[in-house]
Amino acid sequence: MRRRRTSLRALFGFVLLCLVISRSSYGAPSPIEELSLLKGKILSEDSKGQSVLVLQRVLTALGYDPGPQDGVFGPRTLEAVRRFQKDSGIAVDGVVGPRTVESLERIWARKFPPETYTLRPGETLSLVCARFGVSLGEVVRTNGIKDPDLVYAGQTLILKPSEPEQAGQDGQGGPAQPQRPVPEDSVGYPPGWRASFPAPDKKICLTFNDGPDPATTPKILDILSEYGIPAVFFVIGKNAERYPELVREIHERGHVVGIHGYEHVPLAGVSRQQALADLSKALQVVERIIGARPAFWRPPEGAVDDMTRDLTRELDLTLVMWTNICGGDLPASDADEVLRGVLNYARDGAIILLHESNPHVLEALPRIVEELAKRGFGFQALR
Ligand SMILES: [Zn+2]
Structure with a gap:
């Protein structure tokens, strides 16, 4: 009888374990x-x-x-x-x-990252690792991947090395709790993702000019969300007025909203009043939408002179130029060119300029993020 109870318990434990294993593709x-x-x-x-x-x-x-x-x-x-x-x-x-x-x-x-994940068409290793907050290096090691670029749809990856089996002392099979100690910082944006700028680590800042634009902004936001990275959007005041919900969304998704003038005209060389009116209007429009006063200004065409510099100080704005001066994406005629332009200027603390108005930027964006990540860059916004 006793023996029978023991074997029943063992069987029960085994069934539980199977249940846990069968459900563990999504853990928890x-x-x-x-x-x-x-x-x-x-x-x-x-x-x-x-x-x-x-x-x-x-x-x-x-x-x-x-x-x-x-x-x-x-x-x-x-x-x-x-x-x-x-x-x-x-x-x-x-x-x-x-x-x-x-x-x-x-x-x-x-x-609760799954223990295994089967790649879908179009997914890459870094995308999947970013989504589940697991280390790319660890996944490469665990799965014995030789080249992280050579993964294929349908390939099943172990995302976490399985923990040592805790079940089954004397066949009692404690139902191995799918315990996954999750570091707090793997939830949502990691702490410090708005690290002050420039950061001491190898970090890069992506900035988008000329939005908001219903054709591009939502897609850019989705891509950034997918990778869980912050960015800066320098919006044109009159566009912001037209699409306030997009500006709100940029802000609500945790990105930084800066201004790019109201009319989107170069302000160097115009009268002081005109420049002041343009900047003030842009500031007001954005502040009305997001409830906070923008702190950053990117001058259209990068045009600044003494007058605009003074105004910047008076309005308590920080002027933000960009690192990829000659690698600008505007003339790029395809996604490869956009990507090259960014990579050539990638270095710690770089501020990368991208334009929402260039359709190739959208196509290049996931590759930009992945290539930079592969080269050891983290992402940060301005603060
Ligand atoms: Zn512009």
Whole structure:
């Protein structure tokens, strides 16, 4: 009898272990698969049902307390959503829409990276490592990859070396908890990502001129989000006035919004009043939208003279030029050329100028990020 109990226990342990292993492709509790249920939905206070339950489970797993998991969007769930939104740097409105769901997914992926991942077409190693917050070097070592550029869709990678088996002393099979000690800094943006500038480490700053533009800004923001890197957008005042929601989005996603004049005309050589009016208007427009006064100014065409320099000081602005002076992306006729222009000027503390108006920039951006990352650069915004 005793023997039978022992073997039953062993069997139970084994089954549990199998369950854990079979679920471990996404580690931890696993409401992540259900997160897709929230896509396209808008949940707010007093919403009810399965989607709210999923939301509550996800929030709980991420360390937020939504109160009882009862499928009712009550005050405690509201509070948890607001805290999550605040921590993720998105608009704190207590409403769960596409932006919040995207942040939940992003932070989930980093907090509970899967043990294995199968590459999809178009994905590269650095993209996947950035998404799950795992070290590229470690993945290369663990998987015995010879050339990080030579990975293929359908290839399954071990993202984390499996931890030593803890189960099975005397066949008792303690259900190996899928424990994944997650360093706090792997959640969301790493701390210090807005390190003061220039930073002592090998860091680079990507800046985008001439937006916001509905054709490019959202896509650029998505690419930056995918890699989890910050950037600076020097927006043209009149464009910002036209597309305030894009400026808000840049700001809410944690990037820096600088000004690039209101009319986008070179201010060196014009009258002091005209320059002052142009800059002040740009500052006002942006401040109205994001609720904070921009601190950085990039002069159109890089045109500065003594008068504009004085104005910069008076308006308490910091003038930001760029490093890739001759590698400017504007004349580039394809993505390769944009990439080359950036790489030629990549060095610690470099400020890289890119234009939203050049269609090849969008295509080049993921490659720029990956190439720079491969060369050991981190990314930072201005502060
Ligand atoms: Zn410009």
